[in-house]
Amino acid sequence: MVNAMVEINNYSVQLGKFKLNQINLNIGEKEIFAVLGRTGSGKTVLLESVAGFYRKFSGKVMIQGIPVIDVPLEKRNIGFVYQDFGLFPHMTVFDNITYGLKIRKMDKGVQKERVDKMAEILSIGHILKQYPGTLSGGERQRTALARALILNPQLLLMDEPFSSLDPATKENMYEQINKIHDIFGCTILFVTHDFNEAQRMADRIGIMVNGELKAVRKSTDLFEWCQDEEINQFLGRNYEGSVHE
Amino acid sequence: MRWKISTFDFFEILTIIITFIVIIFTTALILAIVLKGIPYLGAAFYSEEVRFSIRLSLYTASIATLICMLLAIPTAYALTRTVFPFKKACQMIIELPLSMPYLVLGLSLLIIFSSDFGKALKELGFKVVFDKNGIIIAQTVVNLPFAIRFIRTAFEEVDERLEFISGSLGATKWERFITITLPLARNGIFSTIILTWSRALGEFGATLMLVGATRMKTETLTTSIYLNLATGDTGASMASATVILIISLLSLFLTNWIGRKNKQESRMKDVNRW
Numbered sequence: 001m002v003n004a005m006v007e008i009n010n011y012s013v014q015l016g017k018f019k020l021n022q023i024n025l026n027i028g029e030k031e032i033f034a035v036l037g038r039t040g041s042g043k044t045v046l047l048e049s050v051a052g053f054y055r056k057f058s059g060k061v062m063i064q065g066i067p068v069i070d071v072p073l074e075k076r077n078i079g080f081v082y083q084d085f086g087l088f089p090h091m092t093v094f095d096n097i098t099y100g101l102k103i104r105k106m107d108k109g110v111q112k113e114r115v116d117k118m119a120e121i122l123s124i125g126h127i128l129k130q131y132p133g134t135l136s137g138g139e140r141q142r143t144a145l146a147r148a149l150i151l152n153p154q155l156l157l158m159d160e161p162f163s164s165l166d167p168a169t170k171e172n173m174y175e176q177i178n179k180i181h182d183i184f185g186c187t188i189l190f191v192t193h194d195f196n197e198a199q200r201m202a203d204r205i206g207i208m209v210n211g212e213l214k215a216v217r218k219s220t221d222l223f224e225w226c227q228d229e230e231i232n233q234f235l236g237r238n239y240e241g242s243v244h245e
Numbered sequence: 246m247r248w249k250i251s252t253f254d255f256f257e258i259l260t261i262i263i264t265f266i267v268i269i270f271t272t273a274l275i276l277a278i279v280l281k282g283i284p285y286l287g288a289a290f291y292s293e294e295v296r297f298s299i300r301l302s303l304y305t306a307s308i309a310t311l312i313c314m315l316l317a318i319p320t321a322y323a324l325t326r327t328v329f330p331f332k333k334a335c336q337m338i339i340e341l342p343l344s345m346p347y348l349v350l351g352l353s354l355l356i357i358f359s360s361d362f363g364k365a366l367k368e369l370g371f372k373v374v375f376d377k378n379g380i381i382i383a384q385t386v387v388n389l390p391f392a393i394r395f396i397r398t399a400f401e402e403v404d405e406r407l408e409f410i411s412g413s414l415g416a417t418k419w420e421r422f423i424t425i426t427l428p429l430a431r432n433g434i435f436s437t438i439i440l441t442w443s444r445a446l447g448e449f450g451a452t453l454m455l456v457g458a459t460r461m462k463t464e465t466l467t468t469s470i471y472l473n474l475a476t477g478d479t480g481a482s483m484a485s486a487t488v489i490l491i492i493s494l495l496s497l498f499l500t501n502w503i504g505r506k507n508k509q510e511s512r513m514k515d516v517n518r519w
């Protein structure tokens with residue numbers, strides 16, 4: 001196992017009636033890891049837990065060996081892309097992307113240079129002056145990615161980032177994410193309910209069922225039969241050797 | 246052929262009828278003041294007493310609004326964004342004056358500022374009872390819980406995930422507040438400023454208890470209405486009431502204008518009602 005970027009040990013968090021229960025997981029540096037599960041299985045809560053979103057929990061989440069809650073949010077160096085992208089509605093695309101650079105009081109010339117590079121990679125040069133409310137789903141998603149990536153985060157967390165995209169845009173985004181991963185070398189943890197997407201993108205896949213991380217597999221072995229009935233049911237397998245498409 | 250209600254159904258027609266009843270009632274209230282007050286308005290502006298009450302009202306309401314906002318914004322932030330012991334109880338105490346009659350609030354203020362504490366303040370040169378400082382304090386105390394509640398609601402409506410994202414991009418809590426929370430709550434804050442100011446301008450009960458109603462000394466616009474009505478000068482009362490009404494209407498237009506100006510651009514703006 002390569003050095004762990006993310007270590008989760010016996011992590012549980014209670015949110016109303018839902019409980020994320022006893023999660024144990026290691027994610028290596030530069031790894032792309034997908035969390036797969038049905039709606040309501042706790043994928044987003046797991047992602048937010050890694051980012052240190054919750055105050056009351058048991059267990060540990062560590063990033064590069066340091067408990068995430070011991071580091072102030074602004075110093076965690078995590079990029080976060082929400083399912084609805086979480087763009088700042090009162091700022092233009094340019095201002096959204098350069099937000100982190102402005103906070104760091106980076107030189108305006110450097111800001112422009114970095115935005116131009118990012119805009120080229122993600123093909124968003126034409127929308128830089130627009131407000132998020134006027135963008136399409138794909139444009140919003142690429143803006144959110146650009147905003148997160150422009151700071152070269154060590155860890156990129158994405159919550160169902162492709163769910164609102166059409167198939168052609170999705171294909172394009174898979175390629176762009178791989179390209180981004182090659183260029184920036186960041187660890188990527190993303191959640192999805194799309195088997196194909198998880199296999200296409202990830203090195204390993206974790207399967208979440210009812211708040212529990214039931215299994216972690218290599219993406220090539222995703223559909224392997226196992227003894228756990230819940231996993232087989234989720235993967236659409238009712239007996240060894242058969243997969244329901 | 247059966248007759249169909251295509252555009253409106255019964256429920257919508259009912260709501261429109263009720264709306265018109267409310268409009269008629271409100272218009273009647275406004276017209277009752279305007280029609281009686283306008284003939285006296287010209288003379289009122291030449292009256293030293295009315296001019297004094299307008300100046301005093303504008304001054305005290307503006308200072309009270311400023312104090313309210315300086316106290317309400319941090320309090321609302323603490324109530325919505327921080328964790329501290331007995332937060333719910335604190336919130337209830339802060340909002341308790343909302344359900345108290347203003348006369349009772351004024352009486353509380355009178356007791357506090359007539360006590361040794363009040364006397365000590367007076368000796369230090371800060372007179373409250375029967376002084377314009379008292380008007381500011383009364384207007385502040387009456388409006389502060391309203392301002393806190395409105396701004397708290399405005400802050401609650403800001404998606405905390407945006408602040409979280411802002412933090413993950415390197416912003417400190419102060420920077421998140423300045424760049425995300427405050428701009429996104431700005432409509433609510435502007436509306437609260439205008440509403441607080443209008444309410445301060447119209448405050449009477451608590452002010453009367455704390456500073457009394459002395460001509461040309463503690464005579465605000467509302468006190469002027471009261472004093473002139475008590476002495477049988479209906480015309481001067483109506484003129485002062487019309488001045489308050491004009492200021493209120495201007496405030497309302499300003500609130501709506503700010504709301505429209507700050508509306509976010511959206512792909513949904515051209516979509517019809519469904």
